[in-house]
Amino acid sequence: MRVDRSQLPAVGSDPAFKFPRIVRHTLGNGLAVRTLEHYTVPVVTFVMLIDGGVVSDPAGQEGLAAITADMVDEGTGDLTAIEVSESLAQIGADYDVDVGADAIVFTLTTLERFAERGGGLLADLLTRPSLRLEDFERVRQMRLDRLRQLKDSPPAVAERAFLRLMYPDHPYGHLAIGNDASLSGLELERVVRCHRDIFRPNRATLVIAGPMTHDELRQVADTTFGGWGTSSDPVASTIADVAPSAGAPRLTVIPREGAAQSELRIGHLSAHRNSPDYPSLLVMNAVLGGQFVSRINLKLREEKGFTYGARTGFDWRRRLSPFALQASVHSASTAEAIRDSFAELEGIRGARPPTEKEMLLARASLTRGYPRNFETAQQVARSVAQLALYDLPDTYFEEFIPKVNAVSADQVVSAAQRYIDPARASILVVGDHHAIADSLASLGYGAPQLLSADV
Amino acid sequence: MRAVDSPSLPFSKQTLSNGLDVIVHEDHHVPIVAVNVWYHVGSKNERPGRTGFAHLFEHLMFEGSEHHNSGYFPPLQQAGGVLNGSTNTDRTNYWEVVPTSALDLALWMESDRMGYLLPAVTQQRLETQRDVVLNERRQNYENRPYGYALMALTSVLYPADHPYHWLTIGSSEDISAARLDDVHEFFRTYYHPGNASLSLAGDIDTARGFELAERYFGDLPAGRAPEPVQASAALDREQRLVLEDRVQMPRVYMAWHSPAMFSEHDAELDLLADLLANGKTSRLYRTLVYEERLALDVSAFQSSRELGSFFLLAATAAPGKSLTDIAAAVDVELERVADEGPSDAEMERARAQTEAHFMYRIQTVGGFGGKSDQLNAYNTFRRDPAFFATDLARYRDATAAGVRDAARAYLRCDQRVMLSVVPRGQPALALSGSNPVTVG
Numbered sequence: 001m002r003v004d005r006s007q008l009p010a011v012g013s014d015p016a017f018k019f020p021r022i023v024r025h026t027l028g029n030g031l032a033v034r035t036l037e038h039y040t041v042p043v044v045t046f047v048m049l050i051d052g053g054v055v056s057d058p059a060g061q062e063g064l065a066a067i068t069a070d071m072v073d074e075g076t077g078d079l080t081a082i083e084v085s086e087s088l089a090q091i092g093a094d095y096d097v098d099v100g101a102d103a104i105v106f107t108l109t110t111l112e113r114f115a116e117r118g119g120g121l122l123a124d125l126l127t128r129p130s131l132r133l134e135d136f137e138r139v140r141q142m143r144l145d146r147l148r149q150l151k152d153s154p155p156a157v158a159e160r161a162f163l164r165l166m167y168p169d170h171p172y173g174h175l176a177i178g179n180d181a182s183l184s185g186l187e188l189e190r191v192v193r194c195h196r197d198i199f200r201p202n203r204a205t206l207v208i209a210g211p212m213t214h215d216e217l218r219q220v221a222d223t224t225f226g227g228w229g230t231s232s233d234p235v236a237s238t239i240a241d242v243a244p245s246a247g248a249p250r251l252t253v254i255p256r257e258g259a260a261q262s263e264l265r266i267g268h269l270s271a272h273r274n275s276p277d278y279p280s281l282l283v284m285n286a287v288l289g290g291q292f293v294s295r296i297n298l299k300l301r302e303e304k305g306f307t308y309g310a311r312t313g314f315d316w317r318r319r320l321s322p323f324a325l326q327a328s329v330h331s332a333s334t335a336e337a338i339r340d341s342f343a344e345l346e347g348i349r350g351a352r353p354p355t356e357k358e359m360l361l362a363r364a365s366l367t368r369g370y371p372r373n374f375e376t377a378q379q380v381a382r383s384v385a386q387l388a389l390y391d392l393p394d395t396y397f398e399e400f401i402p403k404v405n406a407v408s409a410d411q412v413v414s415a416a417q418r419y420i421d422p423a424r425a426s427i428l429v430v431g432d433h434h435a436i437a438d439s440l441a442s443l444g445y446g447a448p449q450l451l452s453a454d455v
Numbered sequence: 456m457r458a459v460d461s462p463s464l465p466f467s468k469q470t471l472s473n474g475l476d477v478i479v480h481e482d483h484h485v486p487i488v489a490v491n492v493w494y495h496v497g498s499k500n501e502r503p504g505r506t507g508f509a510h511l512f513e514h515l516m517f518e519g520s521e522h523h524n525s526g527y528f529p530p531l532q533q534a535g536g537v538l539n540g541s542t543n544t545d546r547t548n549y550w551e552v553v554p555t556s557a558l559d560l561a562l563w564m565e566s567d568r569m570g571y572l573l574p575a576v577t578q579q580r581l582e583t584q585r586d587v588v589l590n591e592r593r594q595n596y597e598n599r600p601y602g603y604a605l606m607a608l609t610s611v612l613y614p615a616d617h618p619y620h621w622l623t624i625g626s627s628e629d630i631s632a633a634r635l636d637d638v639h640e641f642f643r644t645y646y647h648p649g650n651a652s653l654s655l656a657g658d659i660d661t662a663r664g665f666e667l668a669e670r671y672f673g674d675l676p677a678g679r680a681p682e683p684v685q686a687s688a689a690l691d692r693e694q695r696l697v698l699e700d701r702v703q704m705p706r707v708y709m710a711w712h713s714p715a716m717f718s719e720h721d722a723e724l725d726l727l728a729d730l731l732a733n734g735k736t737s738r739l740y741r742t743l744v745y746e747e748r749l750a751l752d753v754s755a756f757q758s759s760r761e762l763g764s765f766f767l768l769a770a771t772a773a774p775g776k777s778l779t780d781i782a783a784a785v786d787v788e789l790e791r792v793a794d795e796g797p798s799d800a801e802m803e804r805a806r807a808q809t810e811a812h813f814m815y816r817i818q819t820v821g822g823f824g825g826k827s828d829q830l831n832a833y834n835t836f837r838r839d840p841a842f843f844a845t846d847l848a849r850y851r852d853a854t855a856a857g858v859r860d861a862a863r864a865y866l867r868c869d870q871r872v873m874l875s876v877v878p879r880g881q882p883a884l885a886l887s888g889s890n891p892v893t894v895g
Contacts, residue, residue, distance in 0.1 A: 002674065003563065003566070003670060003671055003674070005521075005522040005563075005567065005571075006522070008523060008530055008560055008563060008564075009559040009560050009563050010559075011534045011554075011556055011557045011559075011560055012555075012556030012557070013556060014535070014554060014556060015486035015554065015555060015556065017486075039484075040482075040484045040818065041462075041814055041817055041818055042460060042814065043814060043815065043818065081735055081745070082735055082736055082741060082745065084735075085734050085735035085736045086736045086804070088734075089734060089736055089804045089807065089808055090803075090804060090807055091807065091811070092807045092808045092809075092810060092811020092812065092814075093811070094811075094815065109815070110811065111810070111811055111814060138745075138748070141748075142751065145704070145751050145773065145774060146751075148703050148704070148774075149600070149702075149703050149704065149751075149771075151703065152600040152701055152702055152703055153599070153600060154598055258701075259598055260593035260597040260598045261590065261593045261594055261597075261598045263598075291532060292528045292532070293526070293528045293529050293532050301587055302526070302583065302587075303583070304583075304586075305582070305583045305584075305585070305586025305587050305589075305590070306586070306590065307587075307590050307594075308587060308588075308590045308591040308594050308595075328590070328593075328594045328598070329590070330586075330589075330590055330593065360533060361529060361532060361533045364532070364533045364534065364535055365532040365533065365535065367535065368533075368534060368535020368536075368554050368557075369487075369535035369536060369537060369552070369553070369554060370535070371485050371486055371487060371554070372485065372487050372535075372537070372552055372554075374485065375484070375485050375487075375818065375819050375820070376818040376819060377818075378818075
């Protein structure tokens with residue numbers, strides 16, 4: 001039978017999506033544990049989410065949570081850093097630390113038959129790290145050197161400066177790694193205290209996914225983390241929500257002489273992750289710049305050829321989170337790319353509401369491929385850790401598809417009107433200031449604030 | 456259902472009458488199917504003056520085909536699919552991961568661009584994608600610290616008429632000069648069933664997979680097998696180069712020619728790279744970064760390629776430390792491993808990591824590196840998707856003596872390229888005797 005090429009084949013109906021059952025346990029020491037049975041390959045993943053991170057860094061000690069998290073695999077018990085690494089290698093473990101705005105997330109993946117060894121090793125690292133002075137000094141120096149190297153990376157320079165613009169007076173306003181002054185002034189004693197205050201069972205959630213029953217997984221949790229001592233100290237005071245600051249500079253340029261491209265950020269503080277408008281925000285972002293087929297990427301990349309890719313998104317946090325556009329654009333096209341971007345930010349707020357076609361595409365791309373996100377034990381475990389991070393219900397994944405499918409074009413426009421405000425968006429450019437100054441002036445935002453990549 | 460205990464990748468394979476290889480792997484855990492197509496063409500098939508073309512062509516494959524004469528992203532994203540493609544020196548791949556219900560759509564589209572691309576390629580689409588690619592080059596090479604290093608290295612490792620002399624991204628000049636005629640010729644030469652391999656992995660029955668492959672691809676005309684590329688390269692001495700870049704710390708790169716992908720000693724050199732520079736237990740990390748603190752980081756890998764591989768080692772100087780001291784420390788370690796070989800403990804660790812990594816590789820059906828991609832890799836380069844097991848055995852069966860012999864035979868200090876990348880205006884930080892190299 002010859003293929004009918006006069007039209008695309010119809011797509012069948014979506015298979016029912018069911019997220020694996022999440023079972024909650026609480027260990028004797030108060031540690032919250034969630035288990036998931038995941039039978040595909042004999043691989044097990046541990047995710048430990050600890051309440052703390054960028055937000056818990058005291059002023060002047062930026063980078064404290066990150067260096068503390070980095071220090072835990074520098075030794076435990078009799079093991080040196082090298083021996084810890086050797087122990088991880090012997091079980092083929094994939095070990096990773098991510099220090100986020102609100103949480104430090106440790107992930108360890110290993111073969112099923114090493115589940116107890118892997119979990120036990122993770123427990124040793126997190127609950128009984130050596131935190132030795134010589135390791136601390138070495139790690140701190142490496143982080144200072146890393147900071148220095150980041151000054152040559154336009155995306156890193158932009159990210160750092162943009163956070164400062166978004167959060168001038170809040171702990172969220174710095175990179176996890178901190179800055180030269182804060183890292184140089186840190187002492188081991190602060191790290192020890194940070195570990196004592198933050199790494200405790202009542203601030204943590206352990207997720208384990210693997211090819212075992214819930215009982216067996218809980219058993220593994222108990223054997224490995226059951227001995228983690230409780231602390232009677234109260235959990236540190238909570239950090240206030242963010243008040244959007246007025247009067248952020250409109251246009252900021254960080255000069256990078258001779259740069260081939262301008263690294264661009266445009267955005268402002270916008271929304272909360274657990275907002276009831278979350279599904280509308282997701283669909284709105286998908287139409288605007290959250291996927292390849294979005295207005296901004298189609299305009300800047302596929303129509304104009306200004307960039308390899310442009311996107312928008314929310315940088316979600318527990319508190320008020322930024323919405324931003326990011327792209328690296330050819331220097332000569334910088335001003336025009338900014339103008340085009342603003343036209344799109346403005347358009348979706350009413351002048352050009354999403355078409356029926358755009359709505360179909362945005363909703364479908366978020367929902368129809370959803371099961372794809374849960375193929376591996378690691379994907380499943382990390383997803384469930386997000387529930388703990390944002391206080392979302394265990395039914396979250398099951399409810400996602402119907403909620404997104406219920407979003408209307410009107411809701412998208414109304415979400416854009418409430419959460420996107422081009423008039424107060426900050427524009428940040430890391431680029432060749434001499435080459436782009438004249439065209440930037442034509443945008444009418446006045447003289448830019450000039451910053452150095454060092455700040 | 457309990458999973459397998461040892462990594463394995465079962466499949467069925469058939470070849471259509473037009474020469475298209477079709478491979479199907481069943482995995483019903485998640486209701487998705489991966490569609491993956493490899494064309495056996497890459498920048499190795501380019502010639503001087505036309506560099507970067509294979510990759511630019513890949514971009515055009517997403518812009519439309521005769522019967523769907525607009526972008527490839529909208530219909531597939533609307534069906535809940537994700538898609539991408541990539542080009543390297545040896546091959547070009549394209550993939551979609553779609554809900555099972557959209558498999559027909561993905562196959563229709565892949566087959567349409569395999570058979571009917573050219574009517575949709577216009578001068579305007581070519582020009583736009585040319586600008587996109589020039590921006591990709593600016594973003595990933597020109598505006599990135601150390602972004603020119605690999606370009607400088609390959610330009611010296613390989614003679615000017617060897618297709619590994621240039622990187623897949625190509626030169627800006629050549630990209631700008633690409634013409635519609637080139638697109639037509641390239642498509643006719645390389646994009647046809649006989650030079651391609653299709654693999655399906657996921658929630659699909661094998662018989663149904665073959666039936667659909669026949670239905671969508673079966674009537675595409677067969678093409679002529681492209682001429683195999685012949686090229687060789689060797690170094691007869693050590694060459695030292697210096698490149699000034701917008702970087703804070705100097706970095707030294709060392710590169711050697713090494714055996715081609717899947718040939719003797721290729722796996723041993725891969726293991727050697729891990730043993731030297733992967734993780735805190737590795738020898739060079741331990742000495743250079745942890746103990747002596749000469750370097751901020753060290754890395755090594757065997758870049759396995761069809762026409763011949765290269766082994767690359769790099770280390771960034773710690774503040775105030777010299778590349779000369781780093782290079783000397785590296786040479787001590789290279790000499791030691793060539794003399795004594797790895798220890799039993801190192802080999803045991805390597806075997807444990809190999810087994811785990813092969814297991815991790817079979818966790819996803821699609822995307823870069825997923826099961827469908829691996830089956831196509833083995834089929835394209837070995838004509839044998841079952842090579843997964845052989846590949847695993849190459850690593851399991853590697854011996855300390857084999858690794859030692861590989862180090863001895865290939866990582867010679869009198870046949871390599873040493874590139875120093877130094878902060879602008881400070882050429883004196885390079886290794887002594889380095890000649891300036893220009894790239895762009």
